[in-house]
Amino acid sequence: MATEKVIKGTIEKISGPLVVAKGMYGASMYDVVRVGNIGLVGEIIELKGDTASIQAYEETSGLMPGEPVVSTGEPLSKELGPGIIEQFYDGVQRPLNLIEDVAKSHFISRGIEVPSIDREKKWEFIPRVKVGDTVQPGDVLGIVQETVLVEHRIMVPYGVRGTVSEIKQGQFTVEETVAVVKAKTGDEVNVSMF
Structure with missing residues (x-):
């Protein structure tokens, strides 16, 4: 069984959608990261040593220095396949109808993670x-x-x-x-x- 390399750092500072994290040595430019305890979606846009500047794609209010940042080790990408035409998506390809079902709200909950394409439909x-x-x-x-x-x-x-x-x-x-x-x-x- 292959082991995945997990790169985990901590938030150093937050300024609007920009999050700076330390301890990200080994991460790569454009890696998708999960930011904070609630796992906001973000992308590494600058690396200097073990410090990563991250563009958060969700509202960052409430994040605190010291919270975790975890790299997925993969760039931002989209899934293509049957079912993509039947959906309405947000900017990071999360299907809005599934978000509504999971969140039990008409508003997009921060940190929510749902599959882009239905895994059960035949x-x-x-x-x-x-x-x-x-x-x-x-x-x-x-x-x-x-x-x-x-x-x-x-x-x-x-x-x-x-x-x-x-x-x-x-x-x-x-x-x-x-x-x-x-x-x-x-x-x-x-x-x-x-």
């Missing part, structure tokens, strides 16, 4: 390749029709080349494997819908 996956086909990054493995106008193309991920060893048709969640690609190295790569 989508009809229709293959466009067959077992034995040779594929490379960007090749379309199959499609999912989200709406009358929007067709999601499920593609071979970046860096994956090989032969399709398994392809499924039917109803699947976005996390379930819909295809398996066997690389020339012998490794098998499971492909889901996002």
Whole structure:
């Protein structure tokens, strides 16, 4: 089992949406961080030694020096896949209807974390390749029709080349494997819908 490197610092000062944290040695520029005890979403915008300047994407009132700052080790990114068209999102791709359900309020609660794409809904996956086909990054493995106008193309991920060893048709969640690609190295790569 791989262990994740956790970079945890503490808030040194706060000025509006800018949070300065110490003890962030090992963090990288543009890492997404969770700020304070309530876990506000932020992004490292400057690094000097072990000091990180962080742009907080939520209201910072109530944060105090000494509270934790934890780096995710990943840049700000978005999830793409079936279900994205049916949602309304805030600026960091949190679905507003789910926030309302979780928060039991019409207002966005600070620090709330919900998945961007529904992990439980099943989508009809229709293959466009067959077992034995040779594929490379960007090749379309199959499609999912989200709406009358929007067709999601499920593609071979970046860096994956090989032969399709398994392809499924039917109803699947976005996390379930819909295809398996066997690389020339012998490794098998499971492909889901996002």
